[in-house]
Amino acid sequence: MxxxxxxxxxxxxxxxxxxxxxxxxxxxxxxxxxxxxxxxxxxxxxxxxxxxxxxxxxxxxxxxxxxxxxxxxxxxxxxxxxxxxxxxxxxxxxxxxxxxxxxxxxxxxxxxxxxxxxxxxxxxxxxxxxxxxxxxxxxxxxxxxxxxxxxxxxxxxxxxxxxxxxKGVQLLNPLTLNIADPVLDETGPMPDMADIKGQETARYALEIAAAGGHNLLMLGPPGAGKSMLAQRLPSILPPLSPREALDISMIHSLSGSLPEDGLMRARPYRDPHHSASLPALVGGGQKANPGEISLAHRGVLFLDEFPGF
Known part of the structure; x- marks a missing residue:
């Protein structure tokens, strides 16, 4: 048997x-x-x-x-x-x-x-x-x-x-989850939108995109602040709910990129280089690992130098 x-x-x-x-x-x-x-x-x-x-x-x-x-x-x-x-x-x-x-x-x-x-x-x-x-x-x-x-x-x-x-010789204790508040608002320090001086029109556009979950195209010469604005977009997004945190954490668990405490507490921000391969962006490979698009789920995916992708 x-x-x-x-x-x-x-x-x-x-x-x-x-x-x-x-x-x-x-x-x-x-x-x-x-x-x-x-x-x-x-x-x-x-x-x-x-x-x-x-x-x-x-x-x-x-x-x-x-x-x-x-x-x-x-x-x-x-x-x-x-x-x-x-x-x-x-x-x-x-x-x-x-x-x-x-x-x-x-x-x-x-x-x-x-x-x-x-x-x-x-x-x-x-x-x-x-x-x-x-x-x-x-x-x-x-x-x-x-x-x-x-x-x-x-x-x-x-x-x-x-x-x-x-065998019952030396029993292990099951692990326990010590958490009193299910609201995941302890995200730690992150780039703050308050760091941006001026750029009222661009900041207003980011606020609209964050409120409605819209895509956003930013145009401007090098040094205009596009990357700085994008890095601060997660700071004005709503805090993660427990269900959203689990969804994100499951994806990052498969890629081996979870933080030490085992849970993603902040919305992800991903900015792949424009030379990234197609599997690196959309996922795949021999083990079908999550790509940058999946790793940015419920967060921000910033494609700098967009025509290069």
Whole structure:
């Protein structure tokens, strides 16, 4: 019977249920990962093997098969290391068979058994919360995952620490979100529109654009203050609501650009160079990372030297 560990795949900011199905059977020793894995996922078997060896555990000399289902969804990223390792430990009867039935697991393994940070912890946590499940993620991702709210987040720093928790030897405490006021108005210092002296017409145009959410075309010679005006536009936009903050944070979580506390508290301001490539602007690439347009969601996208794009 196959062991099943719940994990996720990302398609943009959408999250897809993935099952890491692990089976150990008799036959020539082999370690195969199937289910449309990319290069990072295919290499996870070596990271898993080394991490288990660092704890004094060896994989059995049998046929090990890992199926990441559904098989028609491409699996990208190193966050499958931890669910694969835990699935093997359950199949090897090191862990209880039902210890992960209600948990979503993500995390990359280092060769010494440390659990390394991965992108996408916040979308994964929101997905797990919707499934009424807990989340197991790296310690470095816990600060962003807890913003999903109403979910138990366990964030161990090593595989050994997680094993002890799952065996009931040394339990981890779920992370808690300490926030008294849901209004996200503590954005810290930012360029202020009050810094602009003169430019009454341009400031009035920015106020209209901010109030109505309009696009704005600024024309003028170099040094006229176009960039300075654009940098101060976020300061007159309304504060983020909790829902808007989560929307923005999910996008920045996938790109690995969240602040230390795990939540975007200010509207983003993005000013890509005019030589930026098309994937850098609209997103894409091998892992479909968010582009500058997505990263500016609910904020300001300033395209300086616009004819150069």
């Amino acid at each position: 196959a062991t099943i560990i719940h994990t996720v795949a990302f398609r943009g900011i959408d999250v897809i249920n993935i099952e890491a199905q692990v089976q150990i059977s008799n036959g020539l020793p082999a370690f195969n990962i199937v289910g449309l894995p990319d290069k990072a996922v295919a290499e996870s078997k070596e990271r898993v093997r080394a991490a288990l060896h660092a704890m004094g555990l060896s994989l059995p000399a049998k046929r090990l098969t890992i199926n990441l289902a559904p098989a028609d969804v491409t699996k990208e990223g190193a966050h499958y290391d931890l669910p694969i390792a835990l699935g093997l430990l359950v199949a090897m009867e090191v862990l209880p068979s039902d210890c992960l039935d209600s948990s979503v697991v993500i995390g990359e393994l280092a060769l010494d058994g440390r659990i390394s940070k991965v992108n996408g912890a916040l979308p994964a946590a929101i997905h797990a919360q919707g499934q009424h499940m807990s989340l197991i993620c790296p310690k470095a991702c816990g600060h962003e995952a807890i913003w999903a709210g109403d979910i138990d987040v366990y964030a161990p720093d090593t595989l050994l620490r997680l094993i002890n928790h799952l």
